[in-house]
Amino acid sequence: MMVRKLLLIALLLILPVTAQAQKVEEISDFKITVDVNSLAHVRYDITLKNLIDKPVVPGIGEIRLQKVEPLKVAFISVPFTEQRKAVKVSDVKAYSDGKTFKVSVEEKEDYTVIVYEIWYPIEPGKTLSFTVEYNADIVDSGLLFKSVTIPIGTDTDIRNLEINVNSNWKLTFAEPPAGNSPMWRGSLPAGSIAFYTAEFSMLPLPTMPVRGYVVIWGALLGLFLILLVIGLRR
Amino acid sequence: MAVERFRKIGLVGIIITLIIITINTSAAAPLQVNIEEKIGSTVTPDGIENNGNVQFSYQTNVTGFVNITNNDPDDYLYDVWVAVDIPNLKGECSYEGSRTDVSAGSSLAVPDKINKQGVFNTSGANCFIHIPVLAPGETVSVFYDVNDSEAGLADGAPFVVEERYDPFKIPSRGEFTWTVYLNVSPNITWLGNTQLPNTATASMKIVKYLSNDTMHFGSQNWKTLKVVGTPTTNNGNVNTYSGNYTGAADSTIVFSRISLNLNNPSNSVNTSFQVEGNYTSNDAFTTRFEPFGFAVFEFSISSGNVSGAKVVDVFAFGNASIAVNKSGPDANNNWMGNATITNTASGLTYVVTNVTLWATQQGDFSNYVQNNNFNNLNCSGGTALDSPNVICGYEPNQQLTESTSYTTGNMEFTYDQVPIIWANATFKLIEDDTNGWGTASNTANAANITYGSDFIVIEKIYVIGTYLVKVTKYVQANASAGDNVFDVWLVVENLGGERSPYVYVYDLIPERFSEYNWNDNWTDVRQDGNWVNNSSMFSGIGNVNNPMGGYTKGYWWRLYPLEGGANGDGDYMDYDEIDANQSVVIFYQVQGSGDFKVLDAFLVGIDPMLSMNEQTSPKITLVSGAKATSYESVMALATAFAGLVAIVSYRKRS
Numbered sequence: 001m002m003v004r005k006l007l008l009i010a011l012l013l014i015l016p017v018t019a020q021a022q023k024v025e026e027i028s029d030f031k032i033t034v035d036v037n038s039l040a041h042v043r044y045d046i047t048l049k050n051l052i053d054k055p056v057v058p059g060i061g062e063i064r065l066q067k068v069e070p071l072k073v074a075f076i077s078v079p080f081t082e083q084r085k086a087v088k089v090s091d092v093k094a095y096s097d098g099k100t101f102k103v104s105v106e107e108k109e110d111y112t113v114i115v116y117e118i119w120y121p122i123e124p125g126k127t128l129s130f131t132v133e134y135n136a137d138i139v140d141s142g143l144l145f146k147s148v149t150i151p152i153g154t155d156t157d158i159r160n161l162e163i164n165v166n167s168n169w170k171l172t173f174a175e176p177p178a179g180n181s182p183m184w185r186g187s188l189p190a191g192s193i194a195f196y197t198a199e200f201s202m203l204p205l206p207t208m209p210v211r212g213y214v215v216i217w218g219a220l221l222g223l224f225l226i227l228l229v230i231g232l233r234r
Numbered sequence: 235m236a237v238e239r240f241r242k243i244g245l246v247g248i249i250i251t252l253i254i255i256t257i258n259t260s261a262a263a264p265l266q267v268n269i270e271e272k273i274g275s276t277v278t279p280d281g282i283e284n285n286g287n288v289q290f291s292y293q294t295n296v297t298g299f300v301n302i303t304n305n306d307p308d309d310y311l312y313d314v315w316v317a318v319d320i321p322n323l324k325g326e327c328s329y330e331g332s333r334t335d336v337s338a339g340s341s342l343a344v345p346d347k348i349n350k351q352g353v354f355n356t357s358g359a360n361c362f363i364h365i366p367v368l369a370p371g372e373t374v375s376v377f378y379d380v381n382d383s384e385a386g387l388a389d390g391a392p393f394v395v396e397e398r399y400d401p402f403k404i405p406s407r408g409e410f411t412w413t414v415y416l417n418v419s420p421n422i423t424w425l426g427n428t429q430l431p432n433t434a435t436a437s438m439k440i441v442k443y444l445s446n447d448t449m450h451f452g453s454q455n456w457k458t459l460k461v462v463g464t465p466t467t468n469n470g471n472v473n474t475y476s477g478n479y480t481g482a483a484d485s486t487i488v489f490s491r492i493s494l495n496l497n498n499p500s501n502s503v504n505t506s507f508q509v510e511g512n513y514t515s516n517d518a519f520t521t522r523f524e525p526f527g528f529a530v531f532e533f534s535i536s537s538g539n540v541s542g543a544k545v546v547d548v549f550a551f552g553n554a555s556i557a558v559n560k561s562g563p564d565a566n567n568n569w570m571g572n573a574t575i576t577n578t579a580s581g582l583t584y585v586v587t588n589v590t591l592w593a594t595q596q597g598d599f600s601n602y603v604q605n606n607n608f609n610n611l612n613c614s615g616g617t618a619l620d621s622p623n624v625i626c627g628y629e630p631n632q633q634l635t636e637s638t639s640y641t642t643g644n645m646e647f648t649y650d651q652v653p654i655i656w657a658n659a660t661f662k663l664i665e666d667d668t669n670g671w672g673t674a675s676n677t678a679n680a681a682n683i684t685y686g687s688d689f690i691v692i693e694k695i696y697v698i699g700t701y702l703v704k705v706t707k708y709v710q711a712n713a714s715a716g717d718n719v720f721d722v723w724l725v726v727e728n729l730g731g732e733r734s735p736y737v738y739v740y741d742l743i744p745e746r747f748s749e750y751n752w753n754d755n756w757t758d759v760r761q762d763g764n765w766v767n768n769s770s771m772f773s774g775i776g777n778v779n780n781p782m783g784g785y786t787k788g789y790w791w792r793l794y795p796l797e798g799g800a801n802g803d804g805d806y807m808d809y810d811e812i813d814a815n816q817s818v819v820i821f822y823q824v825q826g827s828g829d830f831k832v833l834d835a836f837l838v839g840i841d842p843m844l845s846m847n848e849q850t851s852p853k854i855t856l857v858s859g860a861k862a863t864s865y866e867s868v869m870a871l872a873t874a875f876a877g878l879v880a881i882v883s884y885r886k887r888s
Binding site: 213 | 400864866870871872877880883
């Protein structure tokens, strides 16, 4: 499963995955906040730390976004198929303490790149915090449920990673299981990828260990099948 | 409302008229002695704090001029003597002009006739000036220097300069913009060491120049340098200007009509402007504190001077006549004489301080006539000075306006021949702004022929430098090793002057090539088909499959920091550089098969941290997006279908 997920993004990265070199920077704090509506509003609060004894200018950074989804016939997803697409983003901005950083969006064939530029130096051992925000069409919307499954990969160590996914609907499922605040906290070494899934429903359902849509639609399907069997036996 | 407005306009008009009248009535005296002090300061940045504030050091030199001007359009002035008291005088005052008859110094011999109480006061003076003749409209300037250290002025300046850059460090090799916040306020501490009055105000103009000229506080490495955006100020005006120094700057900013109350530290001028520059150097460096221009302060302080120099006294006179009247002898050989002093100048007023009358014997210039009992009664209104010699002294202290005269009382004596009666007089200009002599004092910036002012604030910003790291790739057939085997040499060199950070070297294996004679060990130099020399420089390796079209594998090698100083010739057998860790050689072999294309192997990449391109740190790449994991639509469709079938089936059965 993990191998499949790694392959998902493999073409987007050439990452050092083995020996540890002297690192120049790390992401000491990375807080992801996703507000799920028809679009997702994504906010990254990133703190970069200079690990060397010379000032470092972060310069150009990239956020590469790719959406992997099944082929669709009308609105029906075809199981066991897969297509990779660029993510449509809008209202992109990067800023820090009143400073607005230059950002641009490049849409490649099957992925989107948000390029930001930070030319403020970070003194040795010091940090620089900045925020990147954008709207993206990454919400997987159904009839009664909507969900997001967000991969996070990096070529730089993330020491403290926090993820929060918010919606007006009820949280029915989260993987890894959701805490209170943040919903998930961990760290992410350079070259690795983590996934976080959150599902919400318009129905007043509790948070469950399995996907809510499977429970509800599975129950209805089972009910109809029982009715069908009963009907056939009469 | 309209009436009120006109009333206000009328009031303003009256005030302006009064100001004009005041200015006109404060014209200089016929003999004007101005003390003008000049402040020259160099404000040099020592560094920038982490909040972007520039740390400045100040060096100041105060000098002065005693300017003596004959403002009378018609009258010559004679025997002009000026005594000046200059606290903390350094050396002596001096005349450095072209006239040979003008003298100045601390120990000039003032004639006894002048150097006495009531005529020319020299008390406390340490600078004396003598000008035999001062023509109408002529000015003589005498220079002096203030001992700045003794006066507590050397390490400060009249203004506190606060400057902040945002950002305060910029990368080299690219167009970058930074904002300069320049604030200037009175330096109360420094001003407290001066004799400037508490009410002094400074009128100021700040001219900001950008410079890429090393002779003018710049650096030739600024390939472009210009002001962008709109400068701002909270005090006075701001506009662009072509000054008397142009350098290669695209634009210059002038902040003018600035007024500062020198008694109020919160009274300041706050300006901001943006600079865009591209600093590109052929040398490798980590960080430089580089000048990008300077600001020149032109200012004048309304009254007073820094050192407290003041005019003690002035002696001078203009055109006049002296006449001696003689009558006698009567039957008893009695003679009478007096003297008349007449002011023949136009517009000058004198005070006659001393007149002396005396008589010498017939045909003789020096032997006085002598009378026994010659006393004050013989000197009407005067004093017998040296009885029995016939000499009368008068101290009238009488002012003579234009064309008026003073006549002494009669000197009476007895002589049986024909005496010669002599007279001399001492008179001088009165201290009066209209008809005599006057003084004034002011302070301004020291002049600078090149920049206009010698009050200069130098500006520097940190530029973050780069390393010069180069990789050269060789692909050579090696038939002895095997069919279609190629040797690949990657030569990494640090051409820079400083040690590099870790260096990543990237390379790709084209399609229809495969690794040949490799093992997992990259430190076994010359033992097989994959090694790094020096092996101690090898820090790691990684790879990725199908990195891009036409290539089956991508490799990166991480090397420990390379020492600077390689010659950059790409020689993979330069063992001196290899031993010195200035060059590192990565060697591997590949073997082609099928329709392989050797040309595809001529591809290599390098990414030294803090590299030469725009990005000066490793580019951070984050990956995110979405993975659709919900099949709710399928489940809903299946449920709907099952429900439909169940309902249809149920109806059929029933």
